[in-house]
Amino acid sequence: MGREKIKALIMLLVFMLPLLLLCFGLSRIHEAIVAPERYRIPAGTRVLILGDSRADCALDPERIGRTVNFSSHGESYIQNYYKFRYALENAPSLRTVILPVDLHSFGAFRSQRVFFDLEWQRYIDYLELWSFKKQRLSYLREWAALRFFGFRGQYQPFIDRFVRGLRVRPVSLIDRGFRPRRGLFSSDRGRRNSVYMASRQLEGSDPFSADMVFFFRRMLDLARRNGLDVVLLRSPLTPAYMKVAERLLAIDRYYQRVRGITAGYPRVHFLDKHRLFQKNPALFFFDAQHMNVKGARFLSDSLRRDLLRLGLLD
Amino acid sequence: MPFLSVDFLIAASVAVIVFHALPVQWRSGFLLLCSLAFFTLAGPAYLPLVILLTLADFKLASWMAVSGPSRRRGLLWLGLLLNGGVLVFFKFTLLLNGLLAPWLPAWSESLSRLRAGLLVPLGLSYFIFKKFSYLLDCYWGRSQPEKRFSRLLLYVIFFPEITAGPIDRANRLLPQFAASRRFDRLDLSAGCHQILWGLFKKIVIADRLALLTGPVFRQPENFQSQALLAAVLAFSVQIYCDFSGYSDMAIGLGRLFGFRLQLNFDRPYFALTIADFWKRWHVSLSFWLRDYLFLPLSSRVLRCFPQERLLGVRTEVHAYVLAGLATMTACGIWHGAAWTFAAWGLLHGIYLAVGLVTRRSRRRLKKRLGLSRQSALHRSLQRLVTFLLVSLAWIFFASPSLAGAASLFRRLFDPGNWFAGATAGWSAWSHALGGAEFAVVCGSVLCLALVEALQGRIRFGGWLRSRRWPLRWAAYYLFILCLLLFGIFASSKFIYQGF
Numbered sequence: 001m002g003r004e005k006i007k008a009l010i011m012l013l014v015f016m017l018p019l020l021l022l023c024f025g026l027s028r029i030h031e032a033i034v035a036p037e038r039y040r041i042p043a044g045t046r047v048l049i050l051g052d053s054r055a056d057c058a059l060d061p062e063r064i065g066r067t068v069n070f071s072s073h074g075e076s077y078i079q080n081y082y083k084f085r086y087a088l089e090n091a092p093s094l095r096t097v098i099l100p101v102d103l104h105s106f107g108a109f110r111s112q113r114v115f116f117d118l119e120w121q122r123y124i125d126y127l128e129l130w131s132f133k134k135q136r137l138s139y140l141r142e143w144a145a146l147r148f149f150g151f152r153g154q155y156q157p158f159i160d161r162f163v164r165g166l167r168v169r170p171v172s173l174i175d176r177g178f179r180p181r182r183g184l185f186s187s188d189r190g191r192r193n194s195v196y197m198a199s200r201q202l203e204g205s206d207p208f209s210a211d212m213v214f215f216f217r218r219m220l221d222l223a224r225r226n227g228l229d230v231v232l233l234r235s236p237l238t239p240a241y242m243k244v245a246e247r248l249l250a251i252d253r254y255y256q257r258v259r260g261i262t263a264g265y266p267r268v269h270f271l272d273k274h275r276l277f278q279k280n281p282a283l284f285f286f287d288a289q290h291m292n293v294k295g296a297r298f299l300s301d302s303l304r305r306d307l308l309r310l311g312l313l314d
Numbered sequence: 315m316p317f318l319s320v321d322f323l324i325a326a327s328v329a330v331i332v333f334h335a336l337p338v339q340w341r342s343g344f345l346l347l348c349s350l351a352f353f354t355l356a357g358p359a360y361l362p363l364v365i366l367l368t369l370a371d372f373k374l375a376s377w378m379a380v381s382g383p384s385r386r387r388g389l390l391w392l393g394l395l396l397n398g399g400v401l402v403f404f405k406f407t408l409l410l411n412g413l414l415a416p417w418l419p420a421w422s423e424s425l426s427r428l429r430a431g432l433l434v435p436l437g438l439s440y441f442i443f444k445k446f447s448y449l450l451d452c453y454w455g456r457s458q459p460e461k462r463f464s465r466l467l468l469y470v471i472f473f474p475e476i477t478a479g480p481i482d483r484a485n486r487l488l489p490q491f492a493a494s495r496r497f498d499r500l501d502l503s504a505g506c507h508q509i510l511w512g513l514f515k516k517i518v519i520a521d522r523l524a525l526l527t528g529p530v531f532r533q534p535e536n537f538q539s540q541a542l543l544a545a546v547l548a549f550s551v552q553i554y555c556d557f558s559g560y561s562d563m564a565i566g567l568g569r570l571f572g573f574r575l576q577l578n579f580d581r582p583y584f585a586l587t588i589a590d591f592w593k594r595w596h597v598s599l600s601f602w603l604r605d606y607l608f609l610p611l612s613s614r615v616l617r618c619f620p621q622e623r624l625l626g627v628r629t630e631v632h633a634y635v636l637a638g639l640a641t642m643t644a645c646g647i648w649h650g651a652a653w654t655f656a657a658w659g660l661l662h663g664i665y666l667a668v669g670l671v672t673r674r675s676r677r678r679l680k681k682r683l684g685l686s687r688q689s690a691l692h693r694s695l696q697r698l699v700t701f702l703l704v705s706l707a708w709i710f711f712a713s714p715s716l717a718g719a720a721s722l723f724r725r726l727f728d729p730g731n732w733f734a735g736a737t738a739g740w741s742a743w744s745h746a747l748g749g750a751e752f753a754v755v756c757g758s759v760l761c762l763a764l765v766e767a768l769q770g771r772i773r774f775g776g777w778l779r780s781r782r783w784p785l786r787w788a789a790y791y792l793f794i795l796c797l798l799l800f801g802i803f804a805s806s807k808f809i810y811q812g813f
Contacts, residue, residue, distance in 0.1 A: 005334055008499050019791060023798070141320055155799040156750060 017201035023148045030151035035118035041068050041091040044203045051081040054235045058291040063300035076110035081125040084219055088226055092195050096312045097223055100260055101232040103245050104201035108209035115311055121146055127292040192238050198244035220265045234272045237282040241288040271306055317477055330570045331603040338494040339694045343514040346464055352473040360435035368467045371445050374457035375452040393449040408653045432574040437476035439648055444470055450606055457485035465491050474567040478560050480578040480598035496573045505569030507775045512562025515555035517801035518758045523552035529613055531712045539732045549712050550705040551759055553809055581766045588695040603641050612637035618758045634670055637700040639663035658710035754800055
């Protein structure tokens with residue numbers, strides 16, 4: 001290469017470096033605007049709830065007491081593991097972790113959903129995750145896109161924050177992660193919804209994906225190392241959902257296998273709540289698998305009693 | 315690999331760096347490898363087909379050079395039939411099948427089976443037209459047959475151009491591949507300017523306008539005439555920004571490799587007449603059609619009617635009208651096997667014919683009215699009328715079917731639909747995106763119009779290059795950040811990509 005070409009290449013690199021730094025800075029500002037730190041764990045918190053949307057709308061930490069609900073919609077054991085790790089680093093008072101063990105929890109359909117999210121990037125150690133995942137190049141690309149160009153196309157939050165002076169209120173500061181769903185379950189809509197959800201979550205995908213089992217075990221290991229009790233919670237479901245699920249999955253065998261995974265771990269408790277609202281689901285469910293406010297109240301109270309019985313709450 | 319993707323950006327950047335680092339004699343080979351890889355990623359199944367077709371063109375052109383007139387003509391027709399056959403098979407069988415099905419059901423069924431599941435090769439219409447022009451130029455002696463097959467193959471599948479043009483001529487591009495160009499930093503900066511400007515048009519304007527125009531063209535019955543008119547005008551801007559944005563990126567990418575590709579757009583909405591519009595819109599296609607279809611057709615018609623006047627009108631006018639109608643209909647059909655495209659082309663043909671036939675009377679009328687051709691008002695009126703005519707024609711182009719286009723025309727010109735209460739009006743249409751988005755659209759379109767209006771007087775690239783580097787870099791950073799903030803990154807498709 002001639003001198004002029006080398007000079008051009010150096011100039012290009014010198015031009016790109018501040019641009020990348022600028023983009024990185026804007027991505028961080030954007031992240032701070034739209035996805036502020038949601039989880040502040042109050043001192044003395046004893047119980048940590050992890051999981052997906054089923055848990056975030058069903059377990060009210062205020063009713064359980066000394067609890068924080070870290071669950072969020074669409075999350076799998078991968079996000080749960082990283083959030084668990086983050087919580088342990090920030091809350092040494094934790095004594096118990098509640099993990100959902102539902103029919104879709106180990107399924108493969110969510111195992112690829114680990115990037116593209118401003119909230120998750122706060123917890124997930126992507127570099128570590130690459131060592132477990134295939135398609136490393138696409139992980140690297142997505143991660144870089146999020147880190148450096150997460151603000152792309154997002155001028156609105158900047159205008160809201162810096163021109164109009166609006167602020168996003170972190171959810172955790174309002175209700176510690178609990179996001180109640182208002183509304184009742186109608187039988188007609190519910191049936192359709194059940195079939196759709198159950199088939200989306202259970203049909204065609206491996207019910208025990210290697211990724212999910214691996215990260216579930218890691219959570220159990222982490223709990224054991226830190227001396228925490230693990231409560232595995234089987235969430236309530238509508239009879240309509242169960243009916244579809246029974247057709248798609250051998251449920252008893254599924255839970256036998258879950259018990260097999262947890263067999264070597266001490267201080268693991270299993271709470272089965274799936275039949276809790278079978279008689280009158282319309283009163284307690286928002287849809288086929290999510291509780292409404294009333295259902296959340298009952299379930300949280302029931303869980304509190306169980307935790308007291310197990311000696312996990314004072 | 316989509317043109318608008320991080321993968322392509324990285325691959326193209328690496329390709330540019332490697333290209334300039336290589337010795338001159340290896341560069342064409344490297345570009346050919348890149349182009350083959352790009353084509354293969356889009357659909358490896360058709361690579362042998364393209365290579366074989368190009369090999370056939372290569373051989374036919376070299377045989378033409380040493381053959382007598384009648385054999386030359388035979389070889390030319392063989393080449394045209396081979397390439398045209400592939401184009402017709404992939405693009406028009408479904409249309410022909412629909413036409414023939416009532417009369418030849420068995421044939422239609424077997425053709426459907428044969429065609430079912432086959433994707434159209436990447437950039438088919440573009441590279442077939444390139445091959446046509448190569449064969450015709452060799453036949454007419456306008457260019458010499460290429461001596462190296464690899465160079466001809468590179469011309470056919472040159473990756474910046476393959477997706478949606480420009481349809482560069484062989485005698486323009488092949489010598490550039492053969493020449494050993496010196497590395498020039500000016501090429502790099504000019505190429506980057508053009509790519510960034512193309513990106514602005516595509517991701518800031520076109521993709522945002524698509525969100526406004528899409529629902530209107532899909533369901534015109536839900537909108538009042540005012541909203542329909544606004545959407546039609548918006549589509550004119552959208553398709554221009556989409557296609558010229560792509561062209562700018564392709565030309566800019568070519569420039570990064572040191573090649574000057576053919577200009578495809580020259581501020582088309584500043585055209586004074588429809589004929590002027592076609593000298594500025596999709597220039598590589600319209601000039602191709604002029605050189606290889608319109609002029610041969612009109613001269614053939616003139617030869618058929620040697621008398622000076624026919625039906626009281628000069629034979630020349632007849633020839634131009636007939637050839638113009640045929641050429642523009644062919645232009646429409648080139649875009650796709652749908653009656654909407656044919657209608658769009660035919661309408662433009664009619665515009666051109668009317669313009670030609672009424673040219674003298676319009677001139678006389680202007681003289682009587684005392685209108686000066688140079689007056690700003692007159693020119694602005696001409697531009698406005700041309701823009702409106704072109705915009706109306708786009709209705710055919712954007713509608714999913716002829717019935718949809720007819721419905722849109724009916725509703726647009728229905729006086730009762732201007733303020734019909736049950737449907738969405740201008741306000742609902744413009745607020746569909748939200749106030750801020752609409753403001754971004756309006757601001758960016760104004761910015762585009764301003765830049766294009768000044769483009770004749772100021773050369774922005776040259777002006778920027780002449781500034782000191784801190785100002786220049788600050789302008790680049792600001793522009794790139796604006797692109798990133800205001801761009802829409804959900805879509806990676808171009809309207810003209812499908813042709």
